[in-house]
Amino acid sequence: MAEEEEYDYTKIPPTGSVEGIAAGAPEDSPRIGVYVCHCGINIKMVVDVEDVTRYAASLPNVVVARHYIFMCSDPGQDLIRKDLAEGRVNRVIVASCSPRMHEPTFRKTCSDSGLNPFYYEMANIREHCSWPHGDFHKEATEKAKELVRSAVARSALLEPLEEKLVDVKPEALVIGGGVTGMYAALDIANGGYKVHLVEKKPSIGGHVAQLSRTFPTLERVASLLTPRMIEVGAHPNIDLMTCSEVEEIGGYIGNFDVKVKRKPRYIDMEKCKDCTPCIEACPVKDIPDEFNEGLSTRSAIYIPFPFAVPPAYTIDAEHCLLLKEGKCGDATLETIKEGKAVPPCMAACPGVIDFEQKDEIEEFTAGTIIVATGYDLVDPGVSAEYKYGVYPNVITSMEFERLLSPGGPTGGKIELNGKEPKDIMFISCVGSRNKQVGNEYCSRVCCMYLAKQAYLAKEQLPDADVKVAFQDVRAFGKGFEEFYGDVKTEGVFYMRGLPGEIYKKPGSDRVVVRGENTFIGEPYEQEADLVVLGMGLAPNKDVKSIISMLKLSTSVDGFLMEAHPKLRPVDTATDGIFIAGCCASPKDITDSIAQGKATASGSLLYLVQGMAKIEPAISQIDEEICIGCARCVDVCPYGALELDEVRHVMTVNEAVCKGCGGCNSICPSGAATMKHYRDRQVYAQIEALTEITDVGMLAELESAATAAVAAEASAGAADTGSEAGEGEGAETEAVPGAE
């Protein structure tokens, strides 16, 4: 019939139904309703949905099969609700998109109508069929039928499951004390809950503390940020841990067990008066000051910047002579103890410096976790043609921020080696939007910070020639395009085209930028005494351990991956763990704060309720069969299994188990099975797909079945078009129902 003619999807009506062969089946037997979705034309264009519906109606236990243009819409869900209300069906299958997309939707449709949501099953005929097989209408239709057949086989064997609740410890952990982490912490703290804020550096503030003024309003960052930083430092609900890093995290939503290592400052923070005699006394003076991007130096005892929070000094153990070499002047740890010789810093400030301080481990339990670890600047060496590090006139944008900052190495004066530049050139997209350096993404903020920097340069040096070489100007935010206009009317010249290279002008200390002004199609050689590279933002290299501890995933660009790029931007695949700010993707302060606050609200949802649902599709040990060999303990990545020494059988911690199926596949006696993924449910599915009736062969499929479980759960990775991270991160993807 349909095969004969050319398939014309426009002829398919928006809806239709066919009575199933089991229409007369008794009430207590499985009565399956199959609902085939067109997804507008996404599925219908390729898959003959009418044909699939007819086919579904012919399968065992199917009472009714319907198709509809949008099953997820209200009228679509009504089809299911109505069939349930009339007692027509007691099992529901929607053949539509990925479970990642709409399994929660349809499970809720079922539970709202009184059906246990685990009687719901999904056949993915979009991501796994119509999308990848767009050119193969006939084959795709056949495949869709097979996927439906497989779902029907499984559906008949499903069991009802009860969702359990766990208590949530009303405290949150925030990792990273940049602007994002600060705002997340403040909202939760102001909401009345305790926050542990862990920052690896001696002060909070992150990169924003280094900035001069902010686009597009040109407000001074110090004056915007300082009050918030002080608030964080003083908040009774915030337990601020600086110079600290998370060592270990275990547990599960509501009950994450956290170990934090607090490194010593060798200063009694209570007593430090935030003065300067110790700095003057310290003989080590030539350490590149990281806060000033190496444009100035500091001593071994230091405060990162004047408005640091907490406002206390730190001794840098890597450079302090006493800590590194065992001796400063005549003093050693021994002489200090004996009360004989003390180092100059101690002499200058008696009673505050304490070299006996050691690493401290702090342990606590947190209900939710927010990761806000920010970004690193891209290494300017990646675009070697711009000669960063070769010519001192070529600096990064962050270095330029420091030159602009009143608290910076030049007191806010734009100068290089004491000289005011006359010709300044800014270059956009350095290390971003560049396949050759491995960063394909746009760093999003550099267009605007370059506009800001160029404006500030022109403001301070009105006679200077200030140019921006760019390829596109992305002025996406509120007031940005207007600001960009202002910058240009102020006299900053925007020249389109990414420069090709930079060389030193022979016999001079100036450099020459070679490029093409693409608007007029003419190459130029532009002399400059200062070139500022608009560096991109890269994933923070330091979060590897956090990624593995929390089993997070990263996207192809290396940034942390959200549960869904559109719909769940600050959630992760694990309940109770959130990501925000630049650790997830480059963004400006406004967006970082918005995300910080979004994660606070996500956390508060759990903290306020004091409860969280946990996934019921987890491991179950049949105590009758378990021989207590404990082999499963070794494979469980979450530590959810414990041997009951008395009864010599394995037990599952239901809150910890994520249902990954590792125990299921290793258990030699077959005692460990997965709820919702019972062997017989999975085998039936495979059997239906492969039409294998030979029972002997089925046994061989045993290992394949486990793989299928994993595949089903990891469908998510393919569906969102993202990539699971390497190693530990990837494992998260294989956890069924980790959402």
Next chain:
Amino acid sequence: MGTLYEDMVAYGGEVFGKEHMETLRECVQCGKCTGGCPSGRNTAFRTRKLFQMALTDMREEIFNSPELWFCSTCYTCYERCPKGVKTTDLIRTIRNLAAKEGHMSVPHRMIGVYVLKTSHAVPLGPAQMELRKAVGLDEMAPTAQKYKDQLEQVQTIFKTTGYDAMIDFDWDTMNLKGMDKGGKK
């Protein structure tokens, strides 16, 4: 014949692979290629513009402009293109297509003549034989220039691929046909 882009993908794709050629479409006209191009700052050749012209199918304009031959294939742009456009290989592909349509100068065609005659683009003369002897080498290196059968192998390749016809080579005079008339273009 399709559009210039299609022809490039089909023709260059055979040698470099289609993906290599398809990078042309990724060009964002950033100008970084021209920005560091030694030709760009000395001639009217604009790498970036060439790619836009190729994508807009300005075949005749490209083929008829002398600038097409002012790229030294230095690969500077190839190394720096942020989008990974395979610039220099695309330029060579466009040139191949131009040459096939007869856009090839006499001096360029003469290089083929030298190779067909001697197996070398830069042939050996009596003066250079003396130079060789001066540094203690045999007066002629034992390359195909020395052995007729070896030279014939090179000639066979040129005949098989039709390079001889492409440059209007005359096997009788062992020179370009119609040299007296100044060649084809």
Next chain:
Amino acid sequence: MSEEEGTKEYAYFLGCITPNRYPGIEAATKRILKEFGIETKEMMGASCCPAPGVFGSFDMHTWLPVAARNLAIAEEMDLDIVVTCNGCYGSLQEADHLLKGNPKLKEKTNEILGKFGREFKGTTKVNHSIVVLHDVIGLDRLKEKITKPMNGVNVAVHYGCHFLKPREVRGHGSSETPYILEDLVKVTGAKDVDYKDKLMCCGAGGGNRTADSVQSLEWMRQKLVSAIEEGCDCMVHPCAFCHLQLDRGQAEMNKAFGTDYNFPILFATQFLGLAMGLSEKECGLDIQTTTMPEKLLK
């Protein structure tokens, strides 16, 4: 092959310019390699590589089998190749790379080579002589043989293009921050001087010299001037084709522009040769256009 097994033998692919214009390069290279126990074998019947920017620009389908034929000759000798010209390096290495990665192309190419009983198998490796010096012989051993150190000589290094680029085929790391030639210059005691157009093309490649010689000489002039401005005494490079442009080109340029440049141009092995005690004559430096100053010969 050679590196692992320690066989110190290479098939020396001469190309066109080395044997037919600058035999000094050939002589100096053979002498130096021999000094370190490396034999260079003649490749009987080899032809033009053929010039990658030229034949590659006109007809890739001719360029490729001619290059493959040259590779096949070395394969028949069961030896890896060594070259003294970036054109040869580029052409042969690229052909090898493309043929190895594309079975269809290989089949088509071998159909042509089959007409005269040859076959490209993909069993040889194309090496540049300066890589053999730098990596196979090594700086330490080179240093031992420096008898006439080049102390006080300021050298402008010129890479030529196809030695470094495209880096995905060449594999010598970033083409913006090269080091091999610099190391070879420094090992003689000379100073490697950074200059404005250090990484710029000599102007000759891609048929550019043939298309418009005056224009192509102008590129070269800019390059030379930028080296001279930094007080360089000579230019050291790894490419016979660049040598033609930079050396002969100076005479052509002087004629075309009415200038009188005479900036010494040396192939890497000629420069090393002098430092290792070979004479100007042995390196063929007396039979080229630019003349060597006392500073280099003392």
